[in-house]
Amino acid sequence: MKITLNPNAKDAPTRDALVAEGGFGKYYTDHMVVCEWTEKDGWGEPELQPYGPLSLDPATAVFHYGQEIFEGMKAYRQPDGSISLFRPDANSKRFANSAKRLALPEMPESLFLETVEALVKQDAGWVPNKVGESLYIRPFMIATEVGLGVRPTNKATYILIATPAGAYFDPSKAVSVWISTEYVRAVQGGTGEAKCGGNYAASLVAQKAAAKEGCDQVVWIDAKERKWVEEMGGMNLYFVKGKGAEARVITPKLTGTLLPGITRDSILSVAKDLGYKTEEVMLSIDDWRDGVASGEITEIFACGTAAVVSSVGSAKSTMGTWVTGDGQPGVITMQIRNHLLAIQHGTTPDIHGWVRKVC
Numbered sequence: 001m002k003i004t005l006n007p008n009a010k011d012a013p014t015r016d017a018l019v020a021e022g023g024f025g026k027y028y029t030d031h032m033v034v035c036e037w038t039e040k041d042g043w044g045e046p047e048l049q050p051y052g053p054l055s056l057d058p059a060t061a062v063f064h065y066g067q068e069i070f071e072g073m074k075a076y077r078q079p080d081g082s083i084s085l086f087r088p089d090a091n092s093k094r095f096a097n098s099a100k101r102l103a104l105p106e107m108p109e110s111l112f113l114e115t116v117e118a119l120v121k122q123d124a125g126w127v128p129n130k131v132g133e134s135l136y137i138r139p140f141m142i143a144t145e146v147g148l149g150v151r152p153t154n155k156a157t158y159i160l161i162a163t164p165a166g167a168y169f170d171p172s173k174a175v176s177v178w179i180s181t182e183y184v185r186a187v188q189g190g191t192g193e194a195k196c197g198g199n200y201a202a203s204l205v206a207q208k209a210a211a212k213e214g215c216d217q218v219v220w221i222d223a224k225e226r227k228w229v230e231e232m233g234g235m236n237l238y239f240v241k242g243k244g245a246e247a248r249v250i251t252p253k254l255t256g257t258l259l260p261g262i263t264r265d266s267i268l269s270v271a272k273d274l275g276y277k278t279e280e281v282m283l284s285i286d287d288w289r290d291g292v293a294s295g296e297i298t299e300i301f302a303c304g305t306a307a308v309v310s311s312v313g314s315a316k317s318t319m320g321t322w323v324t325g326d327g328q329p330g331v332i333t334m335q336i337r338n339h340l341l342a343i344q345h346g347t348t349p350d351i352h353g354w355v356r357k358v359c
């Protein structure tokens with residue numbers, strides 16, 4: 001890897017003050033990694049360089065046809081002060097799958113991991129210390145062929161940036177959701193399984209509609225029958241049925257239109273480790289309404305790398321509003337969240353081999 005250090009890197013007191021401010025995506029670390037690909041020569045040598053703006057021709061493909069993919073992952077401070085990544089191999093595999101779907105080049109796992117580790121090592125001072133805080137890492141790839149012809153790009157640029165993420169989970173607050181029957185996120189054969197910017201661009205109007213209904217987030221249902229629950233915003237969903245040791249932890253099955261979340265997958269294991277039965281099922285909006293009404297559904301939460309776990313309180317749709325529990329995050333939601341965080345921060349044994357030490 002070619003390394004050019006940032007001559008204007010923040011000094012430790014300035015950096016520590018910015019990290020302590022918390023939030024998400026407000027400040028970026030001192031460096032980034034860039035790696036170019038061409039159809040002719042394949043992947044070039046990655047370069048760690050000062051964080052800064054890009055200069056691109058206005059006719060660059062990505063600006064016109066949205067050929068772009070991304071990932072989201074985190075580095076966590078461990079009790080001994082070291083830094084570890086959580087399941088970076090899973091992000092690498094998903095990045096390759098997204099690349100395939102968007103006709104972008106697949107990046108070898110070794111190269112992907114090399115870039116992530118290099119940035120985390122270089123900007124280790126930006127990794128916050130407290131449980132729930134982390135360094136959020138954003139790898140992405142854009143089509144950089146210049147020209148307005150619509151075709152798979154013959155040039156791509158991979159870029160890796162990172163931002164300190166505060167603990168923005170507020171245990172006293174559950175999010176409210178608007179179940180969108182007007183807009184859909186994904187269709188069979190579409191790009192729902194890929195992490196691409198276009199999916200998010202297409203989702204914003206529904207997010208706006210949710211806000212207009214007084215809700216925090218949008219819940220997506222399937223495009224064909226308009227009844228099966230898929231995801232919430234950019235997070236996967238979980239439902240808890242029953243209470244105590246008999247509780248079942250349930251998530252919508254991956255049908256090809258859901259994004260296969262790494263947090264979702266991890267929670268299937270964590271819930272089993274905690275002694276709960278887990279199920280991947282087709283769950284309809286009627287099941288949601290009836291389950292909440294009868295009290296069978298006791299807790300609902302959403303999960304993803306950024307927020308880890310957020311409790312879902314009330315659900316509003318054209319058919320009415322259904323409130324789960326007392327509007328506070330449930331016992332099992334909190335237990336799963338805390339257990340997952342403990343694995344990520346190295347305070348409980350990592351029996352699945354998910355944690356990868358960087359430095």
Ligand SMILES: *Cc1c(COP(=O)(O)O)cnc(C)c1O
Nearest residue numbers: 234235236259261262263304305
């Ligand atoms: C990224 C993402 C998720 C969550 O995936 P994680 O790997 O758990 O972060 C869920 N749904 C959508 C649409 C996403 O883009």
